[in-house]
Amino acid sequence: MANAIQTEKLTKYYLGKKVLGIKSLDLEVKEGEIFGFIGPNGAGKSTTIRLLLDLIRPTSGNGKIFGLDINENSVEIKRLIGYLPGEVFLPEHLSGRQSIEYYSKFKEKIDSDYLRSLIKKLDLDLNKKIKEYSKGNKQKLAIVLALMHKPKLLILDEPTSGLDPLNQQSFYNLILETKKWGTTTFFSTHILTEAERICDRVGIIKSGKLLKIENIDQFKEKNIREIHLETTGEIPLSHFQVNGIKKVERTTIGYKITTIGPNAMTLSKILSNKIIDVKISEPSLEEIFMKYYKE
Amino acid sequence: MITIIIQKFKEQWRSLIYYFLGLLAYSWMIMSLFPTMAKMDLESLYSQYPEEFLKFFGSEQMESMSKIEGFLSLEFLSLFFILIVGFYVASSAGSTIAGAIEKRIMDFQLTQPISRTKLVISETILGLFNSFFLTVLTSLSIFGLSKIYNVEISAKGLIAFTVIATLLLWAFYGIALFLSSLLRTKIIVAASTIFILMGFYIFSSMTRIVEKLADYDKYSIFYLYDPEKLLTTGNININHALILFGIFTAGLVGSIVVFNKKDI
Numbered sequence: 001m002a003n004a005i006q007t008e009k010l011t012k013y014y015l016g017k018k019v020l021g022i023k024s025l026d027l028e029v030k031e032g033e034i035f036g037f038i039g040p041n042g043a044g045k046s047t048t049i050r051l052l053l054d055l056i057r058p059t060s061g062n063g064k065i066f067g068l069d070i071n072e073n074s075v076e077i078k079r080l081i082g083y084l085p086g087e088v089f090l091p092e093h094l095s096g097r098q099s100i101e102y103y104s105k106f107k108e109k110i111d112s113d114y115l116r117s118l119i120k121k122l123d124l125d126l127n128k129k130i131k132e133y134s135k136g137n138k139q140k141l142a143i144v145l146a147l148m149h150k151p152k153l154l155i156l157d158e159p160t161s162g163l164d165p166l167n168q169q170s171f172y173n174l175i176l177e178t179k180k181w182g183t184t185t186f187f188s189t190h191i192l193t194e195a196e197r198i199c200d201r202v203g204i205i206k207s208g209k210l211l212k213i214e215n216i217d218q219f220k221e222k223n224i225r226e227i228h229l230e231t232t233g234e235i236p237l238s239h240f241q242v243n244g245i246k247k248v249e250r251t252t253i254g255y256k257i258t259t260i261g262p263n264a265m266t267l268s269k270i271l272s273n274k275i276i277d278v279k280i281s282e283p284s285l286e287e288i289f290m291k292y293y294k295e
Numbered sequence: 296m297i298t299i300i301i302q303k304f305k306e307q308w309r310s311l312i313y314y315f316l317g318l319l320a321y322s323w324m325i326m327s328l329f330p331t332m333a334k335m336d337l338e339s340l341y342s343q344y345p346e347e348f349l350k351f352f353g354s355e356q357m358e359s360m361s362k363i364e365g366f367l368s369l370e371f372l373s374l375f376f377i378l379i380v381g382f383y384v385a386s387s388a389g390s391t392i393a394g395a396i397e398k399r400i401m402d403f404q405l406t407q408p409i410s411r412t413k414l415v416i417s418e419t420i421l422g423l424f425n426s427f428f429l430t431v432l433t434s435l436s437i438f439g440l441s442k443i444y445n446v447e448i449s450a451k452g453l454i455a456f457t458v459i460a461t462l463l464l465w466a467f468y469g470i471a472l473f474l475s476s477l478l479r480t481k482i483i484v485a486a487s488t489i490f491i492l493m494g495f496y497i498f499s500s501m502t503r504i505v506e507k508l509a510d511y512d513k514y515s516i517f518y519l520y521d522p523e524k525l526l527t528t529g530n531i532n533i534n535h536a537l538i539l540f541g542i543f544t545a546g547l548v549g550s551i552v553v554f555n556k557k558d559i
Binding site: 103106142 | 298302306398399400402403405406407408409410556558559
């Protein structure tokens with residue numbers, strides 16, 4: 001399968017060579033896949049996306065989208081892509097309808113039935129001015145603008161940050177729908193469950209360096225979780241000797257356990273103790289990288 | 296390109312009308328004042344002004360003040376017209392790059408299939424048209440008002456003024472556009488352009504007042520723009536026109552080069 005995105009030693013420093021954006025990024029995103037680009041804030045995700053969009057210029061290295069150079073063929077590339085930023089800034093005096101009319105003039109072909117269905121699915125009021133939109137509605141409008149021309153490549157930069165859970169679900173469905181007509185999606189996020197839900201492969205980036213690329217099944221297997229136990233007393237250490245428990249810490253009200261993999265065995269053994277409450281959460285990416293990727 | 300030009304025109308037409316109404320009101324005030332002023336002994340009135348004051352505003356000849364060309368030039372066209380339209384031009388050029396980056400709408404615009412060069416040229420075309428439009432309408436207003444108030448003013452002179460004033464404003468547009476590619480905010484671009492405009496004007500005036508500076512008058516852009524002479528003679532100095540157009544072109548090319556290398 002051909003590559004939708006390919007970068008070779010793509011490097012970006014800011015302020016001369018003082019601040020590293022990304023370093024020697026070698027990345028291949030195949031046509032038709034949904035590729036998650038995961039990393040904490042400041043890891044280099046947005047820098048990579050801005051380089052791909054030719055908003056910033058690389059210090060060294062190069063990149064190609066559908067075989068076209070990201071700097072030399074930027075205009076041709078932009079005919080093929082849809083971009084959705086995490087925070088949307090559009091001309092505020094335009095109404096939703098006017099902004100769709102304006103940006104659609106840059107596109108070669110708009111499927112008006114699909115456009116109508118997008119607006120309906122997202123329940124978007126197009127008569128309001130953009131300055132009157134909530135953050136969520138601005139995000140919905142940007143989703144319409146990114147998808148309305150059925151692009152060959154979708155570039156999404158933390159796209160769900162302004163959406164409530166219901167709209168997030170609609171958004172995931174829309175992205176999965178685009179896959180049916182062969183759209184490739186490059187999706188940056190710092191939310192693991194989001195990547196697990198829709199991505200085929202994920203690239204893990206931290207401090208400007210790509211640590212690993214994994215299939216989503218390999219990634220899901222890790223299932224890194226934190227289990228917070230509130231107890232009435234101590235739990236014997238032997239109860240924590242279960243496959244998958246990586247770390248046990250004492251807290252003021254009980255224990256914090258870090259686990260990898262399925263949690264059924266762990267929970268059945270621990271819950272035989274005097275437990276008042278159990279909370280299971282996703283650790284921060286920083287913690288995951290510290291524990292799993294040893295970075 | 297046409298999509299951007301139409302969209303920007305939709306955004307700007309209201310402010311264009313407000314600027315025109317302001318200029319019309321100013322022209323009206325000056326033209327309605329002139330018949331009364333002309334009946335007065337303007338020469339002796341102006342002769343009571345300090346000589347430096349009149350020289351500062353570009354009028355060294357007392358007798359010219361009793362003519363509409365000299366009066367219009369002193370009271371309106373030599374500075375206030377250029378300052379008013381210059382501010383419009385500076386704001387417009389400031390919005391093109393610095394303002395759009397500041398508001399962060401540039402990001403989304405540049406993810407559309409249009410090159411940075413075409414984006415700047417599209418907005419420049421509109422900026423040039425608008426400054427030409429304001430200058431033409433001001434000249435037409437002056438011509439129309441001259442008929443109402445029975446003041447004789449040469450159409451040829453007004454055409455010559457329109458051409459050179461437009462080119463002077465385009466030169467300031469080029470300067471502002473270049474600053475827009477370098478600076479961070481629209482307001483800094485507008486303020487810097489007006490500072491440069493006033494700097495040139497003050498320098499030009501000083502060359503008339505301070506004898507030692509007299510030979511340096513060519514170093515001010517206002518050396519190329521003498522509304523009184525243009526209105527009186529109706530002659531366009533081609534070299535002056537080319538230099539003004541050259542300044543605009545250099546500013547446009549410079550801004551495109553810088554913008555194409557700029558990280559957004």
